[in-house]
Amino acid sequence: MVPSSGPVRQRLMTLAWPIIIQFYLFQLTGVVDNLMVGQFGEQTIAALGICLQLNFLVVLCYAALTEGGAVITAQLRGARKHAEIRETLATLLTAGLFTGMAIGALYIVFGESLLALLTTDLFRAPTERSGLPGIGYGYLWIIGLGLPALVIAHVAMYVLQSLGNTRTPMRLALYGNVLNALGNYLLLFGGAIQGVTEPLFPPLGLPGVAIATVLAWLFQAVFMLRAVLRHPAVNARVRDVSGLAWQRLRRILYLGYPLSVDGFLWQGSAFIYTMMFNRVGAEAYAAFLVASIIRGFSLAPGVGLQQAVSIALGESLGGRHPQRARAYTAMGIRMVLLVLPLLTLIVALLTPLFLQFYEISDLTRERVIWMVALSVLYSGATALTMIICLLYTSDAADE
DSSP states (O other): OOOOHHHHHHHHHHHHHHHHHHHHHHHHHHHHHHHHHGGGOHHHHHHHHHHHHHHHHHHGGGHHHHHHHHHHHHHHHHTTOHHHHHHHHHHHHHHHHHHHHHHHHHHHHHHHHHHHHHHTGGGSOGGGOOSHHHHHHHHHHHHHHHHHHHHHHHHHHHHHHHTTOOHHHHHHHHHHHHHHHHHHHHHHHTTOOTTTSOOSSOOOOHHHHHHHHHHHHHHHHHHHHHHHHTSTTTOOOGGGGOOOOHHHHHHHHHHHHHHHHHHHHHHHHHHHHHHHHHHHOHHHHHHHHHHHHHHHTTTHHHHHHHHHHHHHHHHHHHTTOHHHHHHHHHHHHHHHHHHHHHHHHHHHHHHHHHGGGOOOOHHHHHHHHHHHHHHTTTHHHHHHHHHHHHHHHHHHHTO
């Protein structure tokens, strides 16, 4: 029996709204970092920005794990196969831990060279190179130490969401944001109130922002893992969820790789823009970074609906309800096509208001406004890429 559109829409929104808020909270972490270092001018904004661009791309290295794992976990929940849910969680956590360690080591050993590639300083004579890679590396190597915690937090978060608990990750993301903001304030400025009091200890600058971010990741990793282990469908201890099931890992990657490929293509284009704007100068890149952060607020509903459809799709297929699965997919497509372009337009109109929080030049401000305005023109294409991923996930999960 095909369900009516009302209950289908209501179910998707029930799953999606905590994910949307959580996405905004994760976005807010970067915004808080950006706003605070923005008090030091375009050069510092650009240094942080190239680190964030690199980190966004690296996060996509394990997107296939989280996205594919979420679909499989939802299927197993629909089929009530709790032992297999624990095996899937163990595979995800083990693979995620090793992935995080490998990426962290890459940051620590080759971080400055990677940043120099982004800024194109790698191709310049030593006397013509900027100081951005050196400034950014002070942030990046500390982030590398915390990457295993970030991967564990993301794996546990996606599994919790696929088990139907989307509110706990949202709350933990909020607490992590508060911790990150407080840590930024204390470590970046040495606990001083700008223009009012003297620092309580030597300000750490950009490395202080990295330390606060890693502490927030550790907090989220511990409590996300605790929450997923206590879920009734898992009900396990840490030692019960270790080990790697290779056959299951292959299935996870098969379902998840289209979403990660889509992300790589999107972030790859952002890398090209990063290199182009850095070639022009730090001010041009600062404008691109600020525009990217502002535009990110329009993507949250699309991401939330995409994940909600994946969860509902997995539950329906696991419970052997293919007609319900098709209904969820169709409704998700209609909602993404409607919401994403509309919200992009609203964000573009509000951009001048957002820019009041930045200490940037008039030229940089004008560039940001134009960049965000242009994103309205291709918001429909962004919605279509999300839909293609939904259709592929639907077909692959039904096999």
